[in-house]
Amino acid sequence: MISTLTVPLLSWFAQSRRDLPWRKEPRDPYRVWVSEVMLQQTRVDVVVPYYERFLARFPTLEALAAAELDDVLALWSGLGYYARARNLHRAAQSCGGELPRTAEALRALPGFGPYTAAAVASLAFNQDVALVDGNVARVLARVFKLSGDARPQAWKIAGELLPRGRSGQFNEALMELGATVCTPRAPDCARCPLRQACGGKDDPARYPAPRRRPARPLLRWKALALRRKDGAVLLQRRPAGPCSRASGTCLWSGRRESASTATSRIAAGSSRRSRTARSAFRSSPRGRAERRRAARCAGWRPKAWRRSASRPWRASPCARPA
Ligand code: SF4
Numbered sequence: 001m002i003s004t005l006t007v008p009l010l011s012w013f014a015q016s017r018r019d020l021p022w023r024k025e026p027r028d029p030y031r032v033w034v035s036e037v038m039l040q041q042t043r044v045d046v047v048v049p050y051y052e053r054f055l056a057r058f059p060t061l062e063a064l065a066a067a068e069l070d071d072v073l074a075l076w077s078g079l080g081y082y083a084r085a086r087n088l089h090r091a092a093q094s095c096g097g098e099l100p101r102t103a104e105a106l107r108a109l110p111g112f113g114p115y116t117a118a119a120v121a122s123l124a125f126n127q128d129v130a131l132v133d134g135n136v137a138r139v140l141a142r143v144f145k146l147s148g149d150a151r152p153q154a155w156k157i158a159g160e161l162l163p164r165g166r167s168g169q170f171n172e173a174l175m176e177l178g179a180t181v182c183t184p185r186a187p188d189c190a191r192c193p194l195r196q197a198c199g200g201k202d203d204p205a206r207y208p209a210p211r212r213r214p215a216r217p218l219l220r221w222k223a224l225a226l227r228r229k230d231g232a233v234l235l236q237r238r239p240a241g242p243c244s245r246a247s248g249t250c251l252w253s254g255r256r257e258s259a260s261t262a263t264s265r266i267a268a269g270s271s272r273r274s275r276t277a278r279s280a281f282r283s284s285p286r287g288r289a290e291r292r293r294a295a296r297c298a299g300w301r302p303k304a305w306r307r308s309a310s311r312p313w314r315a316s317p318c319a320r321p322a
Contacts, residue, residue, distance in 0.1 A: 009170070009173045010166065017172075020048070029120060030099065032123050033116075034054060047079075053075055061092055061095070062097060072085050073085055101121065103121035106120055118171070124168075127167065128162055129162075130159040130161075135174070137151050137154040137208060138182060140154040142182060146208060150209070158174070177194070187201075
């Protein structure tokens with residue numbers, strides 16, 4: 001089974017792979033890393049201009065490590081999921097001028113999960129280590145007709161399929177196949193190099209089975225903190241009881257800070273899940289949805305939080321009762 005998959009897959013990849021800026025040989029580990037981080041949750045065509053601007057400004061690991069975080073975030077502005085940029089910057093500063101060469105060592109750096117560590121280790125250093133992202137999980141789920149949660153099974157199968165010494169190419173080929181041929185809604189089985197071996201090609205839509213999402217937690221805000229660039233913190237604990245501007249129980253009541261003095265960014269929140277609480281105020285679709293939900297729970301509705309590269313965080317001066 002291994003050769004019936006590996007040989008046609010690698011042969012197809014050699015002929016059909018897309019010419020992307022981070023695929024220039026020889027691979028630069030720093031560039032591989034930046035591209036993998038940017039590609040998380042983001043389409044290739046969106047990433048390319050960001051990647052090129054980022055690499056023009058921070059061409060090396062040393063340049064990124066020496067940069068101000070604000071400059072990194074400004075170049076990231078619009079890509080979303082800003083924790084990626086913060087972790088990229090922190091990892092550049094903490095890796096000692098050189099990325100470790102193994103997935104195990106990479107995992108010790110900020111922002112390196114199992115996928116990113118395996119991607120950098122295999123693509124840049126050709127370590128024999130498997131990886132599974134959404135594309136790989138989908139391809140393997142279809143080829144092997146995996147039922148239930150495909151991801152854990154896919155990790156095991158990917159490790160067994162790995163051709164020693166060519167792991168980087170194999171991993172990249174599987175990801176490329178999932179991104180360009182074995183796509184979620186319209187797999188092009190007629191031009192797939194794995195069609196001979198694929199068990200699910202007659203009904204690819206069945207695989208992988210849809211994942212059940214766990215119920216999201218209810219957020220109840222106890223306090224919010226706003227921090228200015230100079231380190232000053234604006235903090236007011238919300239009193240118990242229903243929100244009312246008239247009675248002065250609104251968190252923002254009486255707080256009519258101008259945009260220049262009010263907030264540079266949200267520093268912290270307090271809720272049952274502090275990580276979620278912090279992300280609730282980031283400028284992402286998920287953040288906005290959580291913010292609206294949190295606001296409903298707390299009985300008030302913050303109007304808008306915005307951020308751009310040239311202007312600091314801005315908050316509506318006052319929340320209105322829901
Ligand atoms: S044959 Fe079709 S379903 Fe199977 S891996 Fe290829 S594109 Fe996906």
